[in-house]
Amino acid sequence: MSPPVLEATGLGVRYRRGWALRDCSLAVPAGRVAALVGPNGAGKTTLMHAAVGLLAPAKGSVVVRGQVAFVAQDKPLYESFTVAEMLAFGRRTNLRWDERAALERLAGLGIPLERKVGRLSGGQQAQVALTIALARTPDLLVLDEPLANLDPVARHDVMRAIMAEVAEHGLSVLLSSHVVSDLEDTCDWLVVLHGGRLQVSGDIEELLAGHLVLTGPAEPAGELMDRSHVVSASRTGRQASLLVRGEPVLDPRWHARRPGLDELVMGYLRSPESAALPSLAGVRR
Numbered sequence: 001m002s003p004p005v006l007e008a009t010g011l012g013v014r015y016r017r018g019w020a021l022r023d024c025s026l027a028v029p030a031g032r033v034a035a036l037v038g039p040n041g042a043g044k045t046t047l048m049h050a051a052v053g054l055l056a057p058a059k060g061s062v063v064v065r066g067q068v069a070f071v072a073q074d075k076p077l078y079e080s081f082t083v084a085e086m087l088a089f090g091r092r093t094n095l096r097w098d099e100r101a102a103l104e105r106l107a108g109l110g111i112p113l114e115r116k117v118g119r120l121s122g123g124q125q126a127q128v129a130l131t132i133a134l135a136r137t138p139d140l141l142v143l144d145e146p147l148a149n150l151d152p153v154a155r156h157d158v159m160r161a162i163m164a165e166v167a168e169h170g171l172s173v174l175l176s177s178h179v180v181s182d183l184e185d186t187c188d189w190l191v192v193l194h195g196g197r198l199q200v201s202g203d204i205e206e207l208l209a210g211h212l213v214l215t216g217p218a219e220p221a222g223e224l225m226d227r228s229h230v231v232s233a234s235r236t237g238r239q240a241s242l243l244v245r246g247e248p249v250l251d252p253r254w255h256a257r258r259p260g261l262d263e264l265v266m267g268y269l270r271s272p273e274s275a276a277l278p279s280l281a282g283v284r285r
Helices: 044-051 083-093 099-109 122-135 152-169 204-209 221-227 261-269 272-276
Strands: 006-015 018-028 033-037 059-064 068-071 140-144 172-177 189-194 197-203 211-217 229-236 239-245 255-257
Touching: 006 044, 018 044, 018 059, 018 189, 033 044, 033 152, 044 059, 044 140, 044 172, 068 122, 083 099, 083 122, 099 122, 122 140, 122 152, 140 152, 152 172, 189 204, 189 261, 197 204, 197 261, 204 211, 204 261, 211 261, 229 261, 239 261
Parallel strands: 018 197, 033 172, 033 189, 068 140, 140 172
Antiparallel strands: 006 018, 006 059, 189 197, 211 239, 211 255, 229 239
């Protein structure tokens, strides 16, 4: 088995106002498209900046194996440059550079080389930034909110381009978002952060298969919570809904089903104390 493309061990990053990341340990296997999910301020950008070397950790370590390319949330491009000048800039500042692939990609997208970046649409600017990142022929592509401020068509086109690169080159991707629906059909690995702490990390299919959503009468819910690994719980009148890890023994009054990705993520985000529990178990609400 090949080593993880990204591995963090006890990672901690501190700003003046406090810890942005604390005791974060995770590993993303090579060849995966990993969704990094969490609310604003969860530590997603901090983790990415530490991974690509833009931040020095105060504690622990983070290792990326292979070449990495990073596209920041604001898709930094020189608006006064033409697209051709942006490519020339990339070529001169990177030791690994695939000019032919970049030109072919932009031609396929119908983006004129002579046009100034500032006159491109938001979707076209995102594609240019992605093209420059891919021209570095990375082993890991790190994308911080690449779909932010894009219309639905542009969002679809950018995600389709990313998946095409994954399929053709076996690229590993770490993609951050706080909108789970953007990632549901494309990502196969999940990392959830909340309040600077890791909530859960793993293969999405395995995580979904390892959890249940239970609905039933609120009265016996306390007993179930005492003997099950409950991630989160809510109550509406006489009915309770629980997200649990594992396969608890249930009485006939409980209805069980597998969660969707959004339910799984929201369950962990609603229980920030679960980050302190290595087993991700025993969370009470």
